[in-house]
Amino acid sequence: GDSVTQMEGPVTLSEEAFLTINCTYTATGYPSLFWYVQYPGEGLQLLLKATKADDKGSNKGFEATYRKETTSFHLEKGSVQVSDSAVYFCALTPGGGNKLTFGTGTQLKVEL
């Protein structure tokens, strides 16, 4: 079945550091890929998405590129802020479907 693997946390960075959170997937066909974020005390919300190979999703300074050849969708940000501290979840939906499959989440803590 479909699955998502993401790097384990917690990840602790200093403000303005570069962020990469790795995500790889296993799926048949052509899935759509998502990053969701859960800020402390808040519900899950969509951060960005990409629906086909080589697409780049971006939002709030975060980016992720859909790499079919490496089945990856790594999340990056050039300069993190304290307000980016949250849990980040990589997810996919199968081609032609809606069922979301999530990774285990990566906690990010950004310190001054």
Next chain:
Amino acid sequence: GAGVSQSPSNKVTEKGKDVELRCDPISGHTALYWYRQSLGQGLEFLIYFQGNSAPDKSGLPSDRFSAERTGGSVSTLTIQRTQQEDSAVYLCASSLVGLNTEAFFGQGTRLTVV
């Protein structure tokens, strides 16, 4: 409503009791999901409703868990004879049916079985 609403927000129950968790999806969303979030376990898929199709129940962990969706709107997740390992945050999400649509999540119900 403006978003996905779940109730109660917190539930403490004694081991062996039954509980019902409610989810009110965004109006017009025909896809509805239940997930469980346990500490250190990430998001575990439980069940998925899509329109009038038979639900995908493949994630329900045991026959103590069941869910229904009445009138294509409100959903109830029922856990019978609760066990301590059922303690978790239960999340509901809804979305439009279609490719690449965003799922909107509720705030969750924190269930504690004592």
